[in-house]
Amino acid sequence: MSFIPIATKLAPQAIGTYSQAIQAGNTVYLSGQIPLDPQTMEMVTGDVEVHVRRVFDNLQAVAKAAGGNLSNAVKLTVYLTDMGNFQTVNKVMAEYFAQPYPARAAVGVASLPRGATVEMDGILVL
Secondary structure (H helix, E strand, O other), X not given: OOEEEEOOOOOOOOOOOOOOEEEEOOEEEEEEEOOEOXXXXXXXXXXXXXXXXXXXXXXXXXXXXXXXXXXXXXXXXXXXXXXXXXXXXHHHHHHHOOOOOOEEEEEEOOOOHHHXXXXXXXXXXX
């Protein structure tokens, strides 16, 4: 099986030794996205809702570059530095996804790259 790297300028460029996503067969593994503006590579300004939306927009851009969209997501992992923001994630997620929702895990973490408060990665099946 070959592995195909997925990349788009509509999402932040990798800031380390990883790809935005890798496709293996009909499965696409989305790398973690934080609320970076893809044009400036700076964190977006605003409250946690703005940050969560930017993360979903970044994931959506990579999903589209792979030939899919977030409706192809079968699994998401959400990393939060403050689990008190979990309700905001749920609220915004309901705007980006329809039932049946993907499987999901939410993990409380001490810190994230660039001081982000939220990061998400996912798995798509095309």
